[in-house]
Amino acid sequence: MRLPDFILENLEPILQAWEDFARTIETPGAELDSAALRDHAEQMLQAIALDLRTRQTVREQVAKAQGLAPRDERETAAETHAVTRLMAGFTIDQMVSEYRALRTSVLNQWMSQVKQGKSIDIDDMTRFHEAIDQALAESIASYSRAVEASRNVFLGILGHDLRTPLGAILLGADLLRRSKTGDARSSKVANQIYSSVQRASQIVGDLLDLTRCQMGPGIPVKKTRIDLTPLCERVVEEIRAFHPQANVVFEAKAAVAGEFDGARMEQVFSNIVSNAVTHGDNRIPVTVELDLSEHCAVFKVHNGGEPIPEDVLPFIFNPMGRFSQRSAIDHGPVEGLGLGLFIASEIVASHAGSIDVSSDLAGGTIFLVRLPIAPADS
Numbered sequence: 383m384r385l386p387d388f389i390l391e392n393l394e395p396i397l398q399a400w401e402d403f404a405r406t407i408e409t410p411g412a413e414l415d416s417a418a419l420r421d422h423a424e425q426m427l428q429a430i431a432l433d434l435r436t437r438q439t440v441r442e443q444v445a446k447a448q449g450l451a452p453r454d455e456r457e458t459a460a461e462t463h464a465v466t467r468l469m470a471g472f473t474i475d476q477m478v479s480e481y482r483a484l485r486t487s488v489l490n491q492w493m494s495q496v497k498q499g500k501s502i503d504i505d506d507m508t509r510f511h512e513a514i515d516q517a518l519a520e521s522i523a524s525y526s527r528a529v530e531a532s533r534n535v536f537l538g539i540l541g542h543d544l545r546t547p548l549g550a551i552l553l554g555a556d557l558l559r560r561s562k563t564g565d566a567r568s569s570k571v572a573n574q575i576y577s578s579v580q581r582a583s584q585i586v587g588d589l590l591d592l593t594r595c596q597m598g599p600g601i602p603v604k605k606t607r608i609d610l611t612p613l614c615e616r617v618v619e620e621i622r623a624f625h626p627q628a629n630v631v632f633e634a635k636a637a638v639a640g641e642f643d644g645a646r647m648e649q650v651f652s653n654i655v656s657n658a659v660t661h662g663d664n665r666i667p668v669t670v671e672l673d674l675s676e677h678c679a680v681f682k683v684h685n686g687g688e689p690i691p692e693d694v695l696p697f698i699f700n701p702m703g704r705f706s707q708r709s710a711i712d713h714g715p716v717e718g719l720g721l722g723l724f725i726a727s728e729i730v731a732s733h734a735g736s737i738d739v740s741s742d743l744a745g746g747t748i749f750l751v752r753l754p755i756a757p758a759d760s
Contacts, residue, residue: 678753
């Protein structure tokens with residue numbers, strides 16, 4: 383008996399086996415009824431049966447095995463199933479286990495036909511495995527996209543909602559630290575609150591920028607004609623005040639005027655210099671250079687100390703690539719998410735520039751940023 387015929391003739395017992403297994407999965411939400419437990423299973427089985435009945439060349443079979451099968455522009459039942467399972471509280475592991483149970487149930491029931499002396503087409507088994515794997519791949523991809531989209535929306539809402547109370551605290555702390563009526567201790571506490579809230583505001587800003595990058599075409603910039611030299615000098619002065627133990631040497635070799643987003647470029651300078659101060663050896667000066675070369679602004683930061691590990695260097699501008707369970711255990715949560723360099727690289731990309739890094743024990747760590755200078759009338 384052909385497997386597609388068996389599936390269509392035995393839909394009810396196969397669906398009942400699917401439902402019985404799904405009922406054993408514990409989820410945090412309300413208990414699902416029969417229709418919800420069978421969610422899209424019938425459509426998937428019908429699609430699999432149709433696929434098994436469709437003629438397939440050797441080339442098409444190889445392409446499907448390599449995950450290169452033609453994509454349907456319409457959303458498949460497997461893709462929809464993944465989203466509904468996510469909304470019902472299923473983890474991705476639990477969703478995958480449903481396909482494993484479905485595969486076992488169908489094949490066990492079909493192979494029981496052999497014991498009854500009926501002939502079966504072995505090629506159908508290979509095609510069935512391919513069809514299940516295809517549906518599973520579609521579900522996993524859809525589940526992952528839905529999780530990423532919900533995370534981005536959550537980060538956007540969180541960052542937006544946090545800005546208002548942080549702004550109020552920052553304003554209050556600024557008023558207290560400027561007040562001349564308080565004693566020295568009150569002034570010190572006000573300064574600490576102000577610095578901490580500034581840091582928290584920066585983290586919120588980085589989260590919002592990360593969300594913009596993942597949900598849209600990158601970080602938006604508004605360019606105006608400015609000179610980067612005083613801007614960079616101001617950033618260096620702020621970092622010197624915040625890190626009095628560090629020796630930050632700034633050298634501007636030429637006036638660097640062009641079309642830039644001043645506020646965004648402050649982020650680039652601050653993130654890179656702060657990174658050098660934080661991870662460099664305080665006994666060795668951190669040198670910051672700003673120059674003009676071949677119609678490009680050239681920003682260079684050098685620090686000594688331990689080099690960036692070779693396995694981290696390729697992912698230095700990608701916080702997700704740098705994250706691992708091992709790094710979280712080794713360094714703990716105080717290391718932060720590492721969004722600063724990622725944000726800097728995205729801002730540089732929005733200016734059509736480039737950012738590179740080199741790091742070794744002998745030469746130290748060097749970050750080099752090149753930004754084209756647009757004409758004043760562009």
